[in-house]
Amino acid sequence: MKLSYGKEEQGHDWRREAEELRGRRPKHFLFLCVANSARSQMAEGIARSLAPAEVRISSAGSAPSSVRPEAIQVLAEQGIDASGHHSKTVESIDADSVDAVITLCAEEVCPLFLRPVFQIHWGLPDPAAQEGDKEARLASFRQVRDELTRRLSLVFNGP
Numbered sequence: 001m002k003l004s005y006g007k008e009e010q011g012h013d014w015r016r017e018a019e020e021l022r023g024r025r026p027k028h029f030l031f032l033c034v035a036n037s038a039r040s041q042m043a044e045g046i047a048r049s050l051a052p053a054e055v056r057i058s059s060a061g062s063a064p065s066s067v068r069p070e071a072i073q074v075l076a077e078q079g080i081d082a083s084g085h086h087s088k089t090v091e092s093i094d095a096d097s098v099d100a101v102i103t104l105c106a107e108e109v110c111p112l113f114l115r116p117v118f119q120i121h122w123g124l125p126d127p128a129a130q131e132g133d134k135e136a137r138l139a140s141f142r143q144v145r146d147e148l149t150r151r152l153s154l155v156f157n158g159p
Contacts, residue, residue, distance in 0.1 A: 017120045018154040024118055026099030028056040032111045036061030036087040038068045038128045038141065039104040043148050045075045045082040050156040056097065060090045062111035068128050070141040078145070122151060 029051070031043040036059055044059035051057055064087035075082045095115045103110040106123040113119065124147060130140035 014122055014151055015154065018151055021100055021118065021120065022155050022158060024100065026118065027054065028058065028097045028099050030093060030098045030101045030113065031059040031104060032061065032090065032101060032113060033104045034061050034063050034108045034111065036064040037066060038071045038126060039124055039144060041067050041071050041082060041085050042075060042145050043102065043104060043152065044085065045080045046148050046152050049080050050152055058093050060088045060093050062090060064089055070127065070138055074138065074141045074145045
């Protein structure tokens with residue numbers, strides 16, 4: 001799976017959204033996808049590694065399963081320990097404390113967060129859906145990890 005992102009992504013300018021999100025200075029980010037097993041878990045780990053200590057980072061899903069071992073492995077390659085992560089439901093998150101929501105689904109219908117907060121959508125392919133051998137699957141997880149790192153670095157560190 002070859003990922004290509006940027007302004008060419010269906011007219012979607014994630015850079016503008018990341019800059020706007022940075023300017024809002026949220027105190028609690030929530031990353032959402034369906035299973036809360038790969039994309040949102042990686043986003044949670046990466047964001048925690050980049051965000052200031054006072055910023056709370058959460059992830060959840062509408063049909064949580066379990067954290068994919070590939071997600072834990074590719075985060076560990078970057079020095080991020082996600083071994084204690086677990087999949088959570090959207091309902092388990094303190095909705096009143098959330099300031100910003102980033103949905104990450106691409107092929108599926110993303111969970112809804114009904115509280116009026118700043119929300120953006122970064123549709124990234126589900127690396128867990130990658131077929132093939134272990135290396136092909138890991139390559140897919142690494143591509144999504146790297147894209148999340150690129151975007152979240154802009155949110156937390158600026159250009």
